[in-house]
Amino acid sequence: MPANTMNEDLKRERQRCSFDPKELTYLLDGGEEKTEERRQREKFFLDDPELSETAPSDYLSHKEKYEHAVKKACIVFKKVQQLQAQGKAGMQNFREVLGGQLGSAILRDGNPLGLHYVMFIPTIMGQGTIEQQAEWISKAWNLEIIGTYAQTELGHGTFIRGLETTATYDPATEEFVLNSPTLTSYKWWPGGLGHTANYAVVVAQLYSQGICHGIHPFIVQLRDEETHLPMPGFENVRIPWNYMLMKNGKVLKDGSYVKSPSSKLTYGTMIFVRVVIVQDAANYLRKAVTIATRYSAVRHQSHIKESAPEPQILDFVTQQHKLFPQLATYFALHYSGAWLWDMYNNVTSELESGELDRLPELHALACCLKAVSAADAAQGIETCRLACGGHGYMSCSSLPITYGLVTAMVTYEGENTVLLLQTARYLMKAWQNCLDGQPLTPSVQYLNSVRRSFGGVYHKSVPWIIASMQRIAAGKIETAHRHMNDKIKRGVNSEDAWNETSIELVAASEAHCKAFIVETYYNSVQQIVPSVSQQLGKALTELCELYAVNTLLKNIGDLLRYSNVTTGDLENLQRWLEELLAAIRPNAVGIVDGFDINDAIIASPLGAYDGNVYERLFAEVSKSPLNAKPVNESFHKYLKPLLKSKM
Ligand SMILES: CC/C=C\C/C=C\C/C=C\C/C=C\CCC(=O)SCCNC(=O)CCNC(=O)[C@H](O)C(C)(C)COP(=O)(O)OP(=O)(O)OC[C@H]1O[C@@H](n2cnc3c(N)ncnc32)[C@H](O)[C@@H]1OP(=O)(O)O
Numbered sequence: 202m203p204a205n206t207m208n209e210d211l212k213r214e215r216q217r218c219s220f221d222p223k224e225l226t227y228l229l230d231g232g233e234e235k236t237e238e239r240r241q242r243e244k245f246f247l248d249d250p251e252l253s254e255t256a257p258s259d260y261l262s263h264k265e266k267y268e269h270a271v272k273k274a275c276i277v278f279k280k281v282q283q284l285q286a287q288g289k290a291g292m293q294n295f296r297e298v299l300g301g302q303l304g305s306a307i308l309r310d311g312n313p314l315g316l317h318y319v320m321f322i323p324t325i326m327g328q329g330t331i332e333q334q335a336e337w338i339s340k341a342w343n344l345e346i347i348g349t350y351a352q353t354e355l356g357h358g359t360f361i362r363g364l365e366t367t368a369t370y371d372p373a374t375e376e377f378v379l380n381s382p383t384l385t386s387y388k389w390w391p392g393g394l395g396h397t398a399n400y401a402v403v404v405a406q407l408y409s410q411g412i413c414h415g416i417h418p419f420i421v422q423l424r425d426e427e428t429h430l431p432m433p434g435f436e437n438v439r440i441p442w443n444y445m446l447m448k449n450g451k452v453l454k455d456g457s458y459v460k461s462p463s464s465k466l467t468y469g470t471m472i473f474v475r476v477v478i479v480q481d482a483a484n485y486l487r488k489a490v491t492i493a494t495r496y497s498a499v500r501h502q503s504h505i506k507e508s509a510p511e512p513q514i515l516d517f518v519t520q521q522h523k524l525f526p527q528l529a530t531y532f533a534l535h536y537s538g539a540w541l542w543d544m545y546n547n548v549t550s551e552l553e554s555g556e557l558d559r560l561p562e563l564h565a566l567a568c569c570l571k572a573v574s575a576a577d578a579a580q581g582i583e584t585c586r587l588a589c590g591g592h593g594y595m596s597c598s599s600l601p602i603t604y605g606l607v608t609a610m611v612t613y614e615g616e617n618t619v620l621l622l623q624t625a626r627y628l629m630k631a632w633q634n635c636l637d638g639q640p641l642t643p644s645v646q647y648l649n650s651v652r653r654s655f656g657g658v659y660h661k662s663v664p665w666i667i668a669s670m671q672r673i674a675a676g677k678i679e680t681a682h683r684h685m686n687d688k689i690k691r692g693v694n695s696e697d698a699w700n701e702t703s704i705e706l707v708a709a710s711e712a713h714c715k716a717f718i719v720e721t722y723y724n725s726v727q728q729i730v731p732s733v734s735q736q737l738g739k740a741l742t743e744l745c746e747l748y749a750v751n752t753l754l755k756n757i758g759d760l761l762r763y764s765n766v767t768t769g770d771l772e773n774l775q776r777w778l779e780e781l782l783a784a785i786r787p788n789a790v791g792i793v794d795g796f797d798i799n800d801a802i803i804a805s806p807l808g809a810y811d812g813n814v815y816e817r818l819f820a821e822v823s824k825s826p827l828n829a830k831p832v833n834e835s836f837h838k839y840l841k842p843l844l845k846s847k848m
């Protein structure tokens with residue numbers, strides 16, 4: 202590939218952009234200094250020859266992939282320690298390097314230490330006493346031990362009250378006896394459990410003095426610290442009394458049980474990871490849309506006008522309609538995720554001082570935002586893949602693997618439908634409170650005002666769209682609530698009525714979440730616009746408007762059902778959508794440039810900064826071992842005899 206050549210289309214795109222992409226980069230990073238720090242940090246890892254790929258790991262066996270990943274994870278860990286020693290990395294950077302976008306670029310096939318940082322350490326911090334934290338955290342932090350989070354069993358992942366592993370307290374020896382007596386009680390799925398971790402937080406049913414006290418977390422050693430040989434399996438394994446994490450519920454040495462202020466505090470790590478997932482889903486989407494946008498600016502095909510040359514595929518309005526909403530969705534999830542992160546930190550410090558009031562609202566928001574962000578990011582990444590035609594299907598495009606990582610988020614840390622039903626539980630109570638004139642928490646305040654009006658007159662503004670989406674959400678909440686109560690009045694018991702209404706409950710939850718995202722995104726942009734250049738402010742506003750209009754148009758049926766919108770209003774919305782696509786078109790490449798994702802993180806010949814798509818694609822396929830020899834052995838072994846036998 203000729204050095205330092207830049208694709209001509211991308212050059213032109215960059216000249217057309219109305220704002221300086223650097224300004225967007227600084228905004229997203231939190232300032233120029235932060236951008237510089239991030240770039241230095243990325244360089245520190247990505248320029249390390251031991252971490253850069255000589256050949257794509259796609260061609261390795263499963264075993265080789267694992268060994269390769271462990272090797273790299275260890276190098277990364279040492280480098281993070283070096284940064285820490287220089288005061289250049291904190292917990293947040295740890296997550297970025299080991300679990301986030303940078304980590305997933307270095308450790309393309311998964312991070313064997315991911316769960317150690319994302320769940321093992323946070324569980325000890327959130328569920329351990331001060332003494333337990335003192336004992337375990339520094340060991341874990343310095344990687345003297347490697348942990349995982351072992352909750353899910355072969356038989357139960359969602360319904361954790363149904364876990365079968367037991368931990369029975371024996372006061373005579375001051376130990377817990379852990380047991381997984383059936384096939385379905387075997388711990389199944391925990392990341393790193395098979396070969397990497399030597400300790401785990403094991404979630405088990407606590408028994409003491411003959412009484413079951415529900416699930417609690419225990420630290421269990423899995424492998425010998427020296428030989429790494431597995432400890433005896435989960436049959437009557439004894440662990441010391443102080444290996445139960447006792448910040449919340451406790452067992453005293455005599456076996457008496459001291460209840461937690463809320464049994465749901467045991468579920469705290471799950472809230473933390475759900476909050477983290479919102480940001481991670483957004484970042485993966487931003488990578489996919491960078492690839493697809495740059496590719497669409499470079500790729501020419503077909504005709505808009507027969508007389509004109511083949512256009513960039515980005516000029517097809519249907520292509521813009523595939524990609525620009527994904528750009529906007531990134532920002533929507535980014536700002537909603539930032540909002541949720543702040544709420545999480547505030548509520549967590551309230552919990553520390555014994556205030557539990559805001560925990561249900563945090564749980565309800567974390568559940569629906571995790572579900573919607575994982576689903577929308579996965580769908581958006583798949584749309585980006587489709588937008589790249591055949592080349593998007595290639596593994597080296599990075600789009601299939603990115604989709605694989607994000608679609609897993611739909612399932613793990615609470616399966617999406619299940620989480621949306623948790624939010625629905627909260628919404629049903631909120632609606633009842635609304636009917637009873639009881640106070641409502643901030644995120645459901647809108648139910649009160651929306652209840653009084655069927656809808657305002659259309660005007661071309663995001664606040665009108667927010668009000669419409671809130672009307673849809675309130676309408677769906679009211680419908681589900683009414684249908685469920687009608688069933689109960691007809692004699693259906695409340696659990697069956699819940700199940701029978703659950704399609705509407707899930708839809709209500711999604712609508713509530715979408716209204717929340719649009720409002721949070723809009724409020725964030727309103728706050729930002731006065732502090733940035735007029736050009737960037739305009740671009741950010743257009744994206745926010747696009748997210749709002751496009752989301753509403755995807756819900757036309759609901760809009761017609763729950764508001765007094767007219768068909769003329771819908772035509773106006775469609776025109777607005779098309780105007781926004783046209784307005785965003787000249788800035789599309791500038792926006793993804795503003796994301797400032799290093800080429801090594803993009804890891805796709807379709808999406809590199811220089812736009813040399815075809816040269817890079819060719820170089821990529823040349824790496825396949827299959828292409829090393831002109832004739833593969835299988836020809837002589839199988840094909841040739843078959844061809845001969847036909848003669
Ligand atoms: C982010 C990754 C980045 C990098 C990492 C790198 C590599 C790793 C890669 C991948 C792996 C990463 C992570 C995945 C790890 C996992 O998946 S760990 C396992 C996670 N498992 C789950 O999430 C299980 C889901 N199930 C549940 O949460 C619960 O069982 C349930 C909520 C569905 C139901 O629980 P129940 O006890 O039965 O509750 P209920 O009867 O329905 O409700 C009772 C009341 O409790 C409230 N509540 C429920 N949960 C919480 C909570 N977390 N906090 C606060 N309150 C909660 C609920 O609202 C009810 O309240 P009421 O007032 O209505 O009674």
Ligand SMILES: Cc1cc2nc3c(=O)[nH]c(=O)nc-3n(C[C@H](O)[C@H](O)[C@H](O)COP(=O)(O)OP(=O)(O)OC[C@H]3O[C@@H](n4cnc5c(N)ncnc54)[C@H](O)[C@@H]3O)c2cc1C
Nearest residue numbers: 350351352353357358359390391392609613614615616618
């Ligand atoms: C990549 C990956 C990594 C993981 N890492 C870990 C880990 O490190 N540690 C760990 O402990 N676990 C881990 N898990 C397990 C994960 O948390 C569970 O798979 C997840 O919580 C879903 O539970 P399940 O598999 O039991 O699904 P199920 O609950 O069996 O879901 C199957 C179907 O049943 C439906 N369903 C279930 N219950 C209800 C309900 N109440 N109402 C309506 N529908 C319902 C679901 O919507 C879904 O459609 C991981 C999973 C994956 C895929």
